[in-house]
Amino acid sequence: MFDPTDFLTVARDLGASDRAATTPARLRTAFGRAYYALFLLVREEISSRHHIHYRRLPHGAVYTHLQSPRAGQEVRELGRELQRMYTLRQNADYELAPNLVVKGQLEDVELLGSLINRTRKLAAILHQLDFSPVVPLFRP
Numbered sequence: 001m002f003d004p005t006d007f008l009t010v011a012r013d014l015g016a017s018d019r020a021a022t023t024p025a026r027l028r029t030a031f032g033r034a035y036y037a038l039f040l041l042v043r044e045e046i047s048s049r050h051h052i053h054y055r056r057l058p059h060g061a062v063y064t065h066l067q068s069p070r071a072g073q074e075v076r077e078l079g080r081e082l083q084r085m086y087t088l089r090q091n092a093d094y095e096l097a098p099n100l101v102v103k104g105q106l107e108d109v110e111l112l113g114s115l116i117n118r119t120r121k122l123a124a125i126l127h128q129l130d131f132s133p134v135v136p137l138f139r140p
Contacts, residue, residue, distance in 0.1 A: 004040035005123060007033040008116050015112040022109065028092035030112050035089040038082060038119045042066075045126045050135045057138060059086055070133040078122060078129065085115060 014030035015022065043057045063086060065071075066079025091102050098106065105111055 004037045004044070005120070007037035007040075008119055011037070011112065012116055015109050015116075024107065027109070027112060028106055031085075031092045031106065031115070032089045034112065034115045034119055035082075035085040038085060038122060041123050041126055042078065042082065045129075046131050046135070046138070050131065050138075052135065052138050056140075061138065065134045065137040066131075068134050068137060070137075072130055072133070074125075075129050075131060075134065081118065081122065085119075088115075 011030040011033040014026045014033070039059065039062065042062060043054055046052060046057060046062075047054045063079045063082040066082065067076050068079075071079065088105060091098055092106055095102060
């Protein structure tokens with residue numbers, strides 16, 4: 001089985017090159033891999049622990065439901081982080097001429113590094129989080 005944390009290694013490698021080799025394409029790809037690492041880890045945790053087929057856990061539903069008032073504080077924070085990273089990934093993949101703020105974010109190696117570190121920390125505690133209050137939101 002594929003380990004989504006391997007995407008974090010790819011993201012780090014893409015963003016850790018010397019400045020001359022760190023191209024916008026590499027950084028944009030790195031933001032996407034960092035997001036997918038966290039998304040896939042969260043999806044797998046919910047799917048395996050609560051027996052929900054992963055197809056019932058699409059991107060928007062995951063980050064939206066995790067931010068539900070039903071969820072505990074840590075789960076809501078995870079949902080906000082997923083949404084922030086999803087937005088960065090969307091901008092990285094689809095915005096050819098982003099506004100200056102987004103462009104700055106997508107060129108920020110330090111931001112990428114902090115997202116990778118944050119994802120590693122969240123991955124380490126996922127098994128401790130209580131997703132049960134939001135599980136009914138994923139069921140038909």
